[in-house]
Amino acid sequence: MSRDEVLVLDPIGCAGHGLCAELLPEWITLDEWGYPILRPEAIPPELLPHARRAVAACPKLALRLRALSAS
Amino acid sequence: MTLPRLLLGTQDGRALTHAEHVGVHGPLPAGDVSAALAAAGLRGRGGAAFPTARKLQAVAATAAAGRHRPVVLVNGAEGEPMSAKDRTLCARTPHLVLDGAQAAAAAIGARRVTVALPRAATDALDAMRTAVHERPGGGPAITVTAVPVAYLAGEESALIRHLDGGPLKPTVVPPRPAERGLGRRPTLVQNPETLAHVGLVARHGAAWFREAGTAADPGSVLVSLAGDVVAPGVYEVDRRMRLAELTGMPAGRGGPRAVLVGGYHGTWLGPDELAGLTLAAEDLAAHGATLAAGVIAVLGPKSCPVRELANVAGWLAAQSAGQCGPCANGLPAIATRLAAVADGRAPSGSAADLDRWTRLITGRGACHLPDGAARLVRSGLRAFAPEVAEHARRGPCAACRRPPVLRVASRVAA
Ligand SMILES: Cc1cc2nc3c(=O)[nH]c(=O)nc-3n(C[C@H](O)[C@H](O)[C@H](O)COP(=O)(O)O)c2cc1C
Ligand code: SF4
Ligand code: SF4
Secondary structure (H helix, E strand, O other): OOOOEEEEEOOOOOOOOOHHHHHOOOOEEEOOOOOEEEOOOOOOHHHHHHHHHHHHHOOOOOEEEEEOOOO | OOOOOOOOOOOOOOOOOHHHHHHHHOOOOOOOOHHHHHHHOOEOOOOOOOEHHHHHHHHHHHHHHOOOOOEEEEEOOOOOOOOOHHHHHHHHOHHHHHHHHHHHHHHHOOOEEEEEEEOOOHHHHHHHHHHHHHOOOOOOEEEEEEEOOOHHHHOHHHHHHHHOOOOOOOOOOOOOOOOOOHHHOOEEEEOHHHHHHHHHHHHHHHHHHOOOEOOOOEOEEEEEEEEOOOOOEEEEEEOOOEHHHHHOOOOOOOOOOEEEEOHHHOEEEOHHHHOOOEOOHHHHHOOOOOOOOOEEEEEOOOOOHHHHHHHHHHHHHHHOOOOOHHHHHHHHHHHHHHHHHHHOOOOOOHHHHHHHHHHHHOOOOOOOHHHHHHHHHHHHHHHOHHHHHHHHHHOOOHHHHOOOOOOOOOOOOO
16 A cells, blocks of 8 residues: 655755756746745655655755655 | 732842742642643743643653653743843742743653753843752752853754754754754753743642633733833733733824734734734734734834834844755845835835745744744734835835834843
């Protein structure tokens, strides 16, 4: 059974490279200073591989996928 | 119900000795305060109004699940320039604060208490250090520490990081201090006023505590009344009190131009909103405000609210730790634009820019500093729309040249 996952950002770690927004434009946009704005909802299954790629590509390890608890 | 409770016996302004303290309040009973605290419904007085009993439970639970004994951190940093209640409390009745810390420590199984006070609050530091030496044995080991005078000194994760030898900058949550705090131990962080109430609940119980305040927010509360008022200072009040009674000013004609409720992460209320308003949480919530840590700052008719707003925004931008992109970029952008608005040289589209920037910084930092700053600015722009338009037409007003009413540096002497 797959669990719902959301993207979470460490705002201190993030350096605003914007790489994540290039890899997952459906879910991540950049504000006018170049920092990512993430959609808060659970990632749809078809986007999950792209989300994983964005997480892996972040040079600051500032982006994570977090499983939503069942409750 | 009689007030004061917390400040009972402290009218002459000096610290109560331990003997005097016991004479006023009676001895601190032994026994677990948890049940009484839950029934009392006490909420934290440091700003977030979190139920204190639940915080104790959370720290006790993580401590029970791990290997580390928990600790208590008394957060008396009070970095907000217009706030004076924690310093007053610690300087006058240090034993009541320590009683609360001791009762809370016993309830969660902690043996160590750290009391953090601002370096500039020498009266509170002296009183607290003397009190620690006076206390009878059997309580926790208490350390009193002076911390820098800065807004972020009171943000719990920044305070913990600083006390552990790091920079005075917030950390990301989770983990919360209840999970991993001082020296990686589960840490109960409470405001001094919160703990002073705990010291009284331990003595008099929940029913007595609820004789003051409202059902949603029981107990008395300390407010720091500041700005254009006849008698600024720290007052212990019941939240059913009307704001007009507290300020000693009518709500309409001859009354304040605006009142800032909740200090520098608070909300500006204009004359229309002040009529009949009490300090009850429900009443304030109807205007998007909370009492937060109890700062009530009044702007009289002779002050310029636009200039004051720009000054405070500048101070808040300078207090940012600069760690998070939206906060580090957004706060200076907002402050610079507000200064331009006050000077009457703001570019067109400034209202839209300020609206967008305040939204963009909200909820996107590691700590809540930008959220509070956004609330302050948005409520100010709403309350001061006529003055903003006036400045756009004519530039700085006569009142712009008056010394600011809202403090943007901390008081050093008492
Ligand atoms: C920017 C900022 C400044 C703060 N300053 C203080 C402070 O000076 N004193 C305080 O008790 N809490 C302050 N807080 C809140 C603390 O992080 C924490 O919630 C509080 O100390 C918990 O105690 P309480 O539950 O007894 O209120 C601040 C929070 C922020 C975001
Ligand atoms: S790739 Fe990482 S550092 Fe760059 S903007 Fe995205 S989260 Fe921030
Ligand atoms: S939100 Fe601002 S003040 Fe808070 S940690 Fe981030 S940069 Fe520092």
